[in-house]
Amino acid sequence: MSGPIRARLTGVGGYLPRTVVTNDDLAQKIDTSDEWIRTRTGITQRHIVSGDETTASMAAEAARQALEQAGVNADDVDAILVATSTPDQVFPAVATQVQALLGITRGFGFDISAACSGFVYALASANSFIQSGLAKKVLVIGSEVFSRLLDWNDRTTCVLFGDGAGAVLLEAGAEDGEGVLSTHLHSDGRSGDILYVDGAVGCAGTTQHLKMLGREVFRHAVVKLSQAVDEALEANNLTGQDIQWLVPHQANLRIIDGMAKKLALPSDRVVVTVDRHANTSAASIPLALNEAVRDGRIQKGDLVLMEALGGGLTWGSALVRM
Ligand code: COA
Numbered sequence: 376m377s378g379p380i381r382a383r384l385t386g387v388g389g390y391l392p393r394t395v396v397t398n399d400d401l402a403q404k405i406d407t408s409d410e411w412i413r414t415r416t417g418i419t420q421r422h423i424v425s426g427d428e429t430t431a432s433m434a435a436e437a438a439r440q441a442l443e444q445a446g447v448n449a450d451d452v453d454a455i456l457v458a459t460s461t462p463d464q465v466f467p468a469v470a471t472q473v474q475a476l477l478g479i480t481r482g483f484g485f486d487i488s489a490a491c492s493g494f495v496y497a498l499a500s501a502n503s504f505i506q507s508g509l510a511k512k513v514l515v516i517g518s519e520v521f522s523r524l525l526d527w528n529d530r531t532t533c534v535l536f537g538d539g540a541g542a543v544l545l546e547a548g549a550e551d552g553e554g555v556l557s558t559h560l561h562s563d564g565r566s567g568d569i570l571y572v573d574g575a576v577g578c579a580g581t582t583q584h585l586k587m588l589g590r591e592v593f594r595h596a597v598v599k600l601s602q603a604v605d606e607a608l609e610a611n612n613l614t615g616q617d618i619q620w621l622v623p624h625q626a627n628l629r630i631i632d633g634m635a636k637k638l639a640l641p642s643d644r645v646v647v648t649v650d651r652h653a654n655t656s657a658a659s660i661p662l663a664l665n666e667a668v669r670d671g672r673i674q675k676g677d678l679v680l681m682e683a684l685g686g687g688l689t690w691g692s693a694l695v696r697m
């Protein structure tokens with residue numbers, strides 16, 4: 376008798392826009408400094424889209440790389456889930472645009488809106504589709520152009536974010552103890568007003584800019600991510616010592632360091648990209664994972680913990696044996 380269907384992660388990919396904007400570049404336009412940004416957040420630069428770079432084009436390139444690494448033909452993909460808060464159009468979904476860009480003519484695709492937790496939400500959803508038998512090969516993508524949501528005159532927010540895309544391929548057929556071991560998702564709409572975008576196309580008289588109470592978000596992030604990490608460890612009967620890699624959402628180096636300390640993980644076991652990418656929202660975890668897999672740090676068999684918190688508030692974790 377065969378056991379339950381489990382999902383494994385077989386490919387990763389990423390795309391960063393060509394244009395790099397440093398803290399010093401920003402300091403020439405607004406009242407800020409490299410020193411302020413670096414000491415508060417760890418960020419030194421970010422990538423920003425230009426020319427023909429879009430949420431869909433970046434997503435498709437990241438997905439292409441993930442498929443190539445997995446050795447899977449695009450037309451064998453059953454589902455595409457794109458986590459994004461910055462679609463190029465209200466509809467069609469970025470996921471169906473990616474489907475067309477990759478020449479995929481079957482299966483289905485849709486977008487997921489969970490702000491900076493979007494990738495964890497998409498991974499959990501893809502995992503459930505695979506477990507239920509609805510799909511066997513699922514592209515899970517985070518792609519964002521947060522540069523279009525920012526008020527570039529608001530120094531309290533515009534220095535924190537960047538653009539980019541990351542992708543993974545999940546496939547049915549993991550052995551026991553391998554692949555996606557657990558996912559946990561949470562949201563609490565009561566704190567929606569501490570991190571939000573003011574309006575959307577359906578809402579007249581709004582700025583459509585990102586607004587944030589930074590200190591409040593920081594406070595929630597420390598408490599809720601801590602709980603999320605405990606929850607993931609408890610559900611799998613593990614301790615912090617069992618985790619080989621922390622691949623956290625990349626919002627702020629101080630928050631990342633706090634989580635590493637909680638797990639008693641040395642800094643060389645924590646994948647950090649926030650210094651060069653800034654906060655790319657739903658793209659940050661797959662971009663970080665892509666970097667650490669491709670440079671050989673994360674190896675097959677390694678136990679990887681991912682966690683994120685974002686607007687909503689939304690938060691959650693995923694534990695994956697590579
Ligand atoms: N450059 C220079 N000064 C700045 C600045 C900037 N870019 N942004 C804010 N300041 C100023 C403020 O105006 C304030 O000045 P004041 O004391 O004269 O009023 C001072 O710096 C301190 O601001 P504050 O907001 O209290 O700083 P902070 O230490 O809380 O750091 C964040 C701000 C945003 C870096 C921090 O709160 C944070 O990281 N929060 C979490 C954000 C996050 O992760 N969001 C995404 C979640 S997905």
